[in-house]
Amino acid sequence: MPSPSDALADLPLRDDLVGLQPYGAPQLDVPVLLNVNENTFGVPADVHAAIVAAVAEAATGLNRYPDREFGELRRNLADYLGHGLVPDQLWAANGSNEVMQQLLQAFGGPGRTAIGFPPTYSMYPLLASGTGTRYVTAPRGAAYTMTPGDTAREVRESGANIVFLCSPNNPTGTALDLEVVEAAYEAGEQARAIVIVDEAYGEFTQDGTPSALTLLPGRPRLVVSRTMSKAFALAGARLGYLAAAPEIADPLRLIRLPYHLSAVTQAVANAALTHAGTLLSNVEAIKVQRDRIVRELEALGLSPAPSDANFVFFTGLEDPRRIWEGLLEAGVLIRDVGIPGSLRVTAGTEQETTLFLSTLRDLL
Structure with missing residues (x-):
């Protein structure tokens, strides 16, 4: 009997996936x-009870497709984040990984490039590979820091169409100065780069550490990604979301799977947000x-x-x-x-x- 690796070798796997290991x-x-x-x-306990009640109510309508525009969830997310955000600026998916995958599907792909700054979240190159997006890296400075000047130079020279900035960074836990985000955004102007600030751990920042949400006004190519897996203790629910200019959501509608957020997922997230x-x-x-x-x-x-x-x-x-x-x-x-x-x-x-x-x- 052939080994699993031999059997895999007989399949027409994409060349860029050969030899990769799953995350x-x-x-x-x-x-x-x-x-x-x-x-x-x-x-x-009180949040658990609210989630159970919300899921029970959602279960009565599981014979119908869910709200594909997840309107209630977008309203609740906008209220939670504040910063003057409105529901049209919010988008959600099954975890922030799917949010970023959808962004790569819409704005990356064959012939386009994404840049990351390792050590950083190890899913970025895998998401890029899965969408046929070329992934390049740039070094950090001492103690894994990033400066506005160095970041701008790397973004500009790479010609990247997607820029990944993780803040707080995984695995180091360090937050970026907003000047780094601004510099990356300006450096990506010629390539019309989408700049993604991954704030999966944003709720845990030290007092006085600002969020990139404050930079959204006037920056239509800036995206801030968040998740309910960490601060909301909902890793098992798989709910991630982004905040950006309203026009960012329209391309995502072109590539998202139909009814991609289940009624149960929406019910869980909405119940949790009411108990934030x-x-x-x-x-x-x-x-x-x-x-x-x-x-x-x-x-x-x-x-x-x-x-x-x-x-x-x-x-x-x-x-x-x-x-x-x-x-x-x-x-x-x-x-x-x-x-x-x-x-x-x-x-x-x-x-x-x-x-x-x-x-x-x-x-x-």
């Missing part, structure tokens, strides 16, 4: 999961644990990056694989992001954070 972190059954930046606090205050109170508790991790890692002689996310990236490990395995043996799963001397840990509950820190201290 995904290890899925292991351990007590403390701090590897994929989930909200480990879970859904509060309760969910965001957990965000503040997560930020406390994140800042605690940073302080205690510094006390251990390690070098955590300043974090505006719900995770901490840290360096200074002589043997990160030994540390990762030791934590796993103790029932704590964190993320090896493949950067020498480094690991990344999600900020969990107080108890989860304590177990991570005490185990790490013993291993060091």
Whole structure:
């Protein structure tokens, strides 16, 4: 019997997909999961009850297709984000990955180029590959920083049609100055580049860290992507969205699958948005644990990056694989992001954070 790889070799797979590996972190059954930046606090009881009631109501009409324009959801998202946004400026899909895939389908594709600034979210090149978009990279500066001048030069020289800016950045947790976003946008003028600011962790930023949402007025090619997976503790619901000029949504209607947001997904998201205050109170508790991790890692002689996310990236490990395995043996799963001397840990509950820190201290 042929092996799976031999069987795959007999299929007419696209040349640009040959040899690629699917995206995904290890899925292991351990007590403390701090590897994929989930909200480990879970859904509060009152929000859970509201979601159950909303899904039950939606279930009575599952014989009908859902609202393909998801009007109620767009109104609720606009109200939640504020910044003077109106429903026509919002678009949603099954996770922010699908949002970005749709943007690449509409504005990328064969003969077009996307640029990213690694280390950054590893789905960007996979999304580009899946849509036939050429993907190029540009270096960051010391401590993984980006400056307006360097960013503008790289965007201009690449001639990119799509620019990915991740802020707070995954895996480093660092936020971008808005001057970097402005510089990238201006540098992409000649190529009419769509500039995507991926703010998946936007709710976790430090006080005083501004959002790229403030830059939307007057910039029709600027897109800010968000998700309900992190702050809203809805990773399993798969709801991502973007804010942009109203005209951005029209090209996305050309390539989205019919009725791409199920009635159940819309019901879950709408119920959660009506309880945003309760969910965001957990965000503040997560930020406390994140800042605690940073302080205690510094006390251990390690070098955590300043974090505006719900995770901490840290360096200074002589043997990160030994540390990762030791934590796993103790029932704590964190993320090896493949950067020498480094690991990344999600900020969990107080108890989860304590177990991570005490185990790490013993291993060091």
